[in-house]
Structures are given as C-alpha cells and as structure tokens.
Amino acid sequence: MTFSHAPLVARDKDRTRRAILDAAERLLIERGREASIADIAAAANVSKGGLLHHFPSREALSTAICQDGIDRLWRSVEHLVDETEPAPGRLHRAYVRALTGDSAEAVSVFSRTTIPQLYAGIPQADALLERDAARWRAAFAADDLCAATSLVVRHAAEGLAAAMGSPFLNAEEIAQARQELLQLSQANSAAPR
Numbered sequence: 001m002t003f004s005h006a007p008l009v010a011r012d013k014d015r016t017r018r019a020i021l022d023a024a025e026r027l028l029i030e031r032g033r034e035a036s037i038a039d040i041a042a043a044a045n046v047s048k049g050g051l052l053h054h055f056p057s058r059e060a061l062s063t064a065i066c067q068d069g070i071d072r073l074w075r076s077v078e079h080l081v082d083e084t085e086p087a088p089g090r091l092h093r094a095y096v097r098a099l100t101g102d103s104a105e106a107v108s109v110f111s112r113t114t115i116p117q118l119y120a121g122i123p124q125a126d127a128l129l130e131r132d133a134a135r136w137r138a139a140f141a142a143d144d145l146c147a148a149t150s151l152v153v154r155h156a157a158e159g160l161a162a163a164m165g166s167p168f169l170n171a172e173e174i175a176q177a178r179q180e181l182l183q184l185s186q187a188n189s190a191a192p193r
Contacts, residue, residue, distance in 0.1 A: 017054050019044040025065050037061075063124040069109045070132045073098075076106035088144030089185035092153050096185065099161035100178040110161040149188035153181050 023043035027035035037058060041051040055061035080094035080102055098106035119125035140150050160177055163169040 013054075016044075016046060016050065020046060020051055020054055020061070021065055021068050024061055025069070028062075028065070059122055059124060062119055062122050063128065066119045066122075066125040066128050070128060073106055073109045076103040076109070079103070086186070089188075091139055091143040092145055092150065092185040093182055095154060096157045096178060096181045099157040100174055100181075101164075107161050107164060110158065145185060146188045149184060153185050156181055 020040065024035070024040045027040055027043055031039075037051060038048050040061070041048045044051065051061070055064055077091070077094050077098045080097045081090050082094070083090070085093065097103070099110055101107065119129065136154075140154060141147075143150070145153070156177065160169065160174055164174065
C-alpha cells in the first residue's frame, strides 16, 4: 500500500501562501511600504526564505496581494447577483449591496486596502488594476443602465464603503443611501440599442 502526500503538500502550500498574503495585506495597511519582507514573514509565521519561495520579490508579493483583492471583490459581488431580479441593473445592485454591508469581504477589500493607493507605482500591479478597471467598465456597461446613472451608483457605493466605520457615516445613513442607490439602479435603464 502506498500513500500519496501530494494533497497534503498542496494544502500546506496553499495555507502558507494565504497566511503570507493575509499578513502582508494587514502590515501594508498598518505600515504602508515601511513593512519589510522580514516583518511580513514573521507576521505570517514563516521564514523570510519561505516567503521568498512563494513570492520571489516584494513586487511579486505586492502584485499577488493586489490580484487577491481584485479576485475577492469580484467573487463577493458575483455572489450577490440575484438572477431573479428584473434586469437591467442586477450587477449594479449586487455591487451596492456588497459595498454597503451584505459582504463583509467586499467591504474589507474595498475600504481597508484602498488597493490603488497601496500598489500605485508597481508596474505589474498597475497593469492588473488597469485590466480590472476595464473588466468592471465592460461588466457595468453590459448591465444596461444609463451611463451617468451607472457612474453615480458605482462611485457612491464605493464612497459609502470607504466611509464605513468613520464618524461621518452612521448605520441609518448607510441604509438610506443604499436604498436610494438600489432604487436608482432599477429606474434608469439605458436607452434601447
């Protein structure tokens, strides 16, 4: 009888990678670019060599964190798209719901990391963000809302997510703004094509 250790190794590799990404994101939020590779490795409970095995450079680590945040936000929003809702505006409504409290993951990714600010100037991350912005634009355009309404709904939801937890926005105000954005995304379909 033989035993294969491949699944266990893959699982450990995935857990280690996840621990590094989580620690790096947390330290980058707390310290900015002052967080060293050694600090991140210690926070992830791995050696510096172990971290560099997974991410051979600081740029590779930053790019991976950026991609991870992008992926987590997409998954959070896609999970909230309700196919039973009338179109147009399903994606917009899911985006509003995700960023105003229905997805702790989306709120966390969007408000805490401020992805563009953390990774600005890193060419690979800048390229990821450009592709992600184009992907969101295309997805929102396909959702058939008036272009101006789409901009207002998206960026208002992002502003709400960024202000959550601050003294400038309380739960009642979030609920009011959320309701208004959800209504706006139902009432303003794009002109027929």
